[in-house]
Amino acid sequence: MQAVQEKVRPSPAKTAGAAIEVSHLTKAFYDSQDDRVTVAVSDVSFEVERGEFVCIVGPSGCGKTTVLRILAGLEDELSGSVKLHSSTPPAMVFQEASVLPWLTVSQNIAFPLSLKGVPRAQQETRVREMLTLTGLTDFANALPHQLSGGMKQRVSVARALVDDRDILLMDEPFGALDEQTRLVLQQELLRIWETTGKTVVFITHSVDEALTLADRVLVMSPRPGRLVADMRVPFERPRDVVEMRRDKRFWDMTYEVWRLLASPAEA
Amino acid sequence: MSTATTILTEDELRRLKAPARREKLFRFASYFSPLLLLLIWELSSQFNLIDRRFFPAPSAIAETAWRMIVSLELFEHMGATLRRVGIGYMMGAIPGITLGLILGLSQPARRILGPIFSALYPVPKIAILPLILLIFGVGDASKFVVIAIGVFFLMFYNTMGGVLQTPQIYMDVAKNAGASRFQTFTRIAFPAALPSIFTGLKLAAGSSYIIIAAAEFLGARSGVGFFIWASWQTFAVSRMFVGIVVISVMGYLTILALEALERHFVAWAKN
Incomplete structure (x- = not known):
């Protein structure tokens, strides 16, 4: 971890x-x-x-x-x-909408952390930081189909940054x-x-x-x-x-x- | 919204909303069209326009149904059928979904095992019922098995189709995020295939009731299928209709329940 x-x-x-x-x-x-x-x-x-x-x-x-x-x-x-x-x-940010449609914005961002089994509280703190960084705080619980293309790419960027790879x-x-x-x-x-x-x-x-x-x-x-x-x-x-x-x-x-x-x- | 209503005139708003209002009227009327059929049936039967021996009036059928409800006889049969369908359904759905996911994800598995399923799939499930009765006896086990076989294939093909349609990019995302093979299976393939899985579950529910009706005709002492068959043998046509309506309603409610689950779990796929 x-x-x-x-x-x-x-x-x-x-x-x-x-x-x-x-x-x-x-x-x-x-x-x-x-x-x-x-x-x-x-x-x-x-x-x-x-x-x-x-x-x-x-x-x-x-x-x-x-x-x-x-x-x-x-x-x-x-x-x-x-x-x-x-x-x-x-970490990779993909070309098309690569946001997983069955997860909320927060869950999408937390995805790499949850795969690694990072404790829930730690995930939440980190996701909150990423939401702030990418201006997505108001959309934390939205599903991807409710987002514009720009918002979806923000989610992709946040997901790529969440586990702080070099x-x-x-x-x-x-x-x-x-x-x-x-x-x-x-x-x-x-x-x-x-x-x-x-x-x-x-x-x-x-x-x-x-x-x-x-x-x-x-x-x-x-x-x-x-x-x-x-x-x-x-x-x-x-x-x-x-x-x-x-x-x-x-x-x-x-x-x-x-x-x-x-x-x-x-x- | 409020600005739009001030910009547009009364007349423009009325014309704008007219199609939606018409739509609502049609939807309201659509609830009553089946009742109209029932009414025609009732009247034709009352006035002897149709043969009452084959088509007893809906009111007479309802009366028979009521007697069977009061005597609890109906619930006994419904319970027996529901139990067989429920258990057989699970026995088919769980391996069907699991194998569908595995073959969907693994090309070698699909290449090697795929043809086996393709060869077995076209066999009509009712056609092998005698064989299954021979192997599993006339008890409930044979009913479970024949339903499970029918359900299995529908779930297997729908699940595998769902996995194969998953955009490659989701797999790339999983790999880049550090997913193991098992995580790709549970966190990507399964949710991505869920809309297809629900399509399969609904198809399988429909065919389960077809199969159980036939299976209960032949070797059973209880169940709605048995009850329809027994009514035929005694020429109790009203009772037969009760059985037909009951098994239809059971199928309908099962599919409604699955649709409710689908709306809950696959809300993201709408749109």
């Missing part, structure tokens, strides 16, 4: 050492019906520092979700290696939301990340979202997915997701990433 209580956190500003090391990762899928091999990810290598926020951007079908699923242990690599330097397994993997968590809701949740995610100092790998197809959130942006090419760029995002923290759009560098970088995404993948 691992740390469910809040630990004293090192500041997100770099405590040295890599949290994630991926080297020469290749993944392919085989469809035996059509006897067809699809290479999803080809020879991808990158590192993520402890406490760093990294976004992987790429067009749909470029294998970025596959990379994340391999990091989460939901999929096996074909070759190459993935090393996670962490005492806890990574690494957070996020698979286009805000992809299905409208723009206003997405902006609000991005700002909240930044606030939460700044207070918890977790290592985050965030998948998105939105260049805008990647630049808003990340310390570093990894750009992937269309299938077979390869890394084509590794860019440092210069904006200072804490960030204001609206204000930073006045910065000229934001638009220069947007242009730069778009140029990379638009260039045809070399054979």
